[in-house]
Amino acid sequence: METNRLRAAPVSTDVPLISNKEVWMNIALIKQYHENISRISAEKMVLDALKRLDMENIAYLRNPSLTNVERFCVLLLRACMVRDALVIIDRPFSIIPHLQDADFIFQTLKKIDDFYTTCYIFDYQWMADKYGEI
Amino acid sequence: MAILEDIGRREITTSMSFLNTISFAFKVAGRMFQPRIYNSAMRMVLINQIYFTSVQIVPVFLAASIILGSLLIGIVFEFLKMLNLTAYLGNVLMGLIVTELSPLFTVFFMTLRSSSAINTEMAVMKVDGEINTLEVFRIDVIDYLLVPRIISGIISLVLLSSLFSIVLMASGIIISWVIFGISIDLYSNILLTSADFFDIVISLIKCAVFGFFITMIPIQSGLRASREFTSIPIAVSNGMVNVFTAIIIIEVLSLVIKLF
Numbered sequence: 001m002e003t004n005r006l007r008a009a010p011v012s013t014d015v016p017l018i019s020n021k022e023v024w025m026n027i028a029l030i031k032q033y034h035e036n037i038s039r040i041s042a043e044k045m046v047l048d049a050l051k052r053l054d055m056e057n058i059a060y061l062r063n064p065s066l067t068n069v070e071r072f073c074v075l076l077l078r079a080c081m082v083r084d085a086l087v088i089i090d091r092p093f094s095i096i097p098h099l100q101d102a103d104f105i106f107q108t109l110k111k112i113d114d115f116y117t118t119c120y121i122f123d124y125q126w127m128a129d130k131y132g133e134i
Numbered sequence: 135m136a137i138l139e140d141i142g143r144r145e146i147t148t149s150m151s152f153l154n155t156i157s158f159a160f161k162v163a164g165r166m167f168q169p170r171i172y173n174s175a176m177r178m179v180l181i182n183q184i185y186f187t188s189v190q191i192v193p194v195f196l197a198a199s200i201i202l203g204s205l206l207i208g209i210v211f212e213f214l215k216m217l218n219l220t221a222y223l224g225n226v227l228m229g230l231i232v233t234e235l236s237p238l239f240t241v242f243f244m245t246l247r248s249s250s251a252i253n254t255e256m257a258v259m260k261v262d263g264e265i266n267t268l269e270v271f272r273i274d275v276i277d278y279l280l281v282p283r284i285i286s287g288i289i290s291l292v293l294l295s296s297l298f299s300i301v302l303m304a305s306g307i308i309i310s311w312v313i314f315g316i317s318i319d320l321y322s323n324i325l326l327t328s329a330d331f332f333d334i335v336i337s338l339i340k341c342a343v344f345g346f347f348i349t350m351i352p353i354q355s356g357l358r359a360s361r362e363f364t365s366i367p368i369a370v371s372n373g374m375v376n377v378f379t380a381i382i383i384i385e386v387l388s389l390v391i392k393l394f
Contacts, residue, residue, distance in 0.1 A: 006272070015267045020255070033273050034177035039178055082271070
C-alpha cells in the first residue's frame with residue numbers, strides 16, 4: 001500500500017500545473033526534486049519526451065498558453081516522471097472536454113508506454129460509451 | 135465583562151499567532167542547514183529568486199539610493215554645520231546613517247517590492263491548487279518554496295543594504311566637500327575612525343534577520359489562504375501588516391542590543 005502511494009501519479013484538474021513555471025520545468029520538477037538530476041539532463045529528458053508526442057514546441061510555454069490537449073499531455077508526462085509511475089487519470093474528459101471518444105487518450109498512452117508501469121483511468125459510469133470496448 | 139473577555143480573546147489570538155510565527159521560523163531555519171534539501175529543483179528556484187529579488191531591483195534601487203541618499207546626507211550635514219557639530223560628522227554618518235538608516239530603507243524597499251509579490255504568489259498558488267500539486271507529488275513546500283525565497287531574501291537584504299551604504303558614503307564625499315570643504319582623504323579618515331566593527335556586525339545581522347522575516351511571514355500568510363479567490367486580498371493584507379510589525383520589533387530589539 002505504502003509503495004503504491006509513493007508510485008501514485010495523478011493526472012487531474014485537481015492537480016494543476018505550476019503556473020509560474022514553463023512546461024519543461026513542470027515536467028522536470030519531479031525528477032529534479034526526488035532524484036536530484038541536473039537541470040541540463042532534466043531539460044533534455046523532457047524535450048525528448050515532448051518530442052515523442054510531437055509537442056517539443058510547447059516546452060517553453062506556461063500553463064495559460066496551452067490548449068486542453070497540450071495541457072493533458074503535459075499533465076500525463078509529469079505524472080510519468082514519478083519513479084515506477086502508477087498513473088491515475090481522473091476524468092480525462094474534464095481536462096479535454098471537446099474529445100468525442102477516448103482514442104486520443106489511448107494513443108497518447110501507447111506512445112509513452114515505457115514511461116509508466118500501470119495506468120488507471122477513472123471516470124463516471126455514464127461516460128462508459130466514450131471509452132468503447134477496452 | 136464582555137469587554138474584558140474581548141480583550142483577553144484578542145490577546146490570546148495575538149500571542150498564539152506570534153508563537154506560531156516564531157516556531158515556524160525555527161522550523162524553517164533548521165531546514166536551511168540540512169544539505170539534503172539543496173537538490174537540483176531547489177537550487178534552480180534559489181537562483182531565480184536571487185535574480186528576481188537582488189538583481190532585477192538594482193537599477194531602481196540604485197536610482198532611489200542616489201536621489202534619497204544624497205538628499206538625506208545633504209540635510210544631515212547641513213544640520214550638523216548649523217548646530218556646530220562638525221566634529222560628530224563621522225559618528226552620525228556611520229552610527230546613524232550607515233548602520234541604522236541603510237537597513238531600514240532597504241527593508242522598506244524590499245518589503246514593498248518583493249514581500250508583497252511573494253505573499254500574493256503564495257496565496258494564488260494556494261487558491262489555484264498548486265500547493266496541493268506539490269503535496270501530491272511529495273514535494274516539501276518548506277524545502278522547495280520557502281527556503282530558496284528566504285535565503286534569497288537574506289542575501290538580497292545584506293547586499294542591497296551594503297550597496298545603499300556605499301552610495302551614501304560616496305555621496306558624502308561630494309556633499310562634505312561642498313558643505314564643509316573636506317577633502318577625500320580627510321573624509322575617508324573620519325569614516326574609518328568612526329567605524330565601529332561591533333555596530334557593522336549588528337547591522338549585518340539585523341539585515342539578515344530582516345531578510346528572513348520579510349520573506350517568511352508573507353509566505354506563511356499566503357499559505358494560510360483558503361481555496362476561495364476572496365481569501366487572496368485578506369491573506370496579502372494580513373501578511374503585510376505582520377511584516378511591518380516584524381520590522382518594528384526587529385528594529386527595536388536591535389536598538390536595545392546596541393544600547394546595552
